[in-house]
Amino acid sequence: MRSEPLSRARIVAAAIDLIEREGADAISMRRIAAELGVGVMSLYNHVPGKDALLNGVAEAVLSEIEFTDDPDAHWTDRVRMQARAFRQIAHHHPRSTMLVVSRQLHSAAGLLPVERALATLRGAGFDGPEAVRMLRMFIAFIVGSLLREVGVTPTFAPVQTRTIKAEGVDPALFPEVSALAPLLGQCDHEAEFDFGVELLIQAMQVHSGRKEGTR
Amino acid sequence: MRSEPLSRARIVAAAIDLIEREGADAISMRRIAAELGVGVMSLYNHVPGKDALLNGVAEAVLSEIEFTDDPDAHWTDRVRMQARAFRQIAHHHPRSTMLVVSRQLHSAAGLLPVERALATLRGAGFDGPEAVRMLRMFIAFIVGSLLREVGVTPTFAPVQTRTIKAEGVDPALFPEVSALAPLLGQCDHEAEFDFGVELLIQAMQVHSGRKEGTR
């Protein structure tokens, strides 16, 4: 009964803290309870179960994004800003990113970014179906990028620093890979992300320009 | 001692089978052993542990991809083909896709697609750093797309069929979302994927064209 009386918010905060300190695998109801100095089952008075708790974590992280949207800016700049804002979660809560990205949220916290994005895209002149398509495309890119950045999913690309450096790759079997090993082994996540964003924005501009005439 | 004598390959196959039948969460050493009709600890004679087993699953699924690469085709077509081939895993082994995409493989199975992709990009005239960048960009997009398609990660975009349909979204708070609800609620994964691929290819063409002159 020491301190304030335990609440969903405190539990979620403790969970985030624990994840960032010891990794997403280390999380368990018992650990969280211990962290808060309470019994395990006390948690269940404020949270339906572990799954709901993790959803809470994802929402909390997601709603920390600072969207500083400037409605007067050119739509390309607004898209840039939103993409960067989203990427910030990978910096503020790197080890929780996987949760945000791999959980489907049905709450307002998840809807807000979508709303903003759709608004800018519509403002840029895209019609409904186009806007949705562009958004999905962007989300896929961002999700994939964050997963790479966060360490999960270097699905072979930037990963094999170890493989490559450790035993080397057979140049006969994988000439390109072994030739480009130094490049593959390192990755400036910010630069890669920005590059991708610019490429996508260019593509979107082309797409929109084409629509309204030969331009 | 019945049947053939248990092997890493048989174990991995059983694991894949189990995952596809009952979902990735249902998997456990005990279940797999039961499936094979052997004791739990027998598995450890062929596999170092669960984590390694899951890596094996990812590799197996990944190496099932059929890359029918035509070196004479235009590079854009080759990129298209490779992207589609990769996406096939989401069809052949939907519930294992998450594993493939969220695990960093240090084996040849993971290197092969990279080698192919780099080769075609280099063939298209991109220099080393460009090729690596383009590849990373593409991987991010594909990973994100597959995660969405597989059900994990509809991180708010196509998901809220339920949210939207069930209780409706407040049109005052989320005007765009509620206006586009019907579009957000449905998703032709193949069409979305192809759209993204085309957009990326176009962007890459622009990028390459710009490089070698004003064109």
Added chain:
DNA sequence: GGGGGGTTACGTACACCGTACGTACCCTTC
């Protein structure tokens, strides 16, 4: 033929997990 060594199968045991259930306490409202 008779060891003997290495591989394989397996049972038991341990530490940990999520959580259903029952119990004790406090605080409010009659």
Added chain:
DNA sequence: GAAGGGTACGTACGGTGTACGTAACCCCCC
């Protein structure tokens, strides 16, 4: 004071991954 609801918590159950010890088997070498 009594009643009732919310909160904290202990215990217990069925599950997990895997370390360890034991027994059977095969094959090779003597």
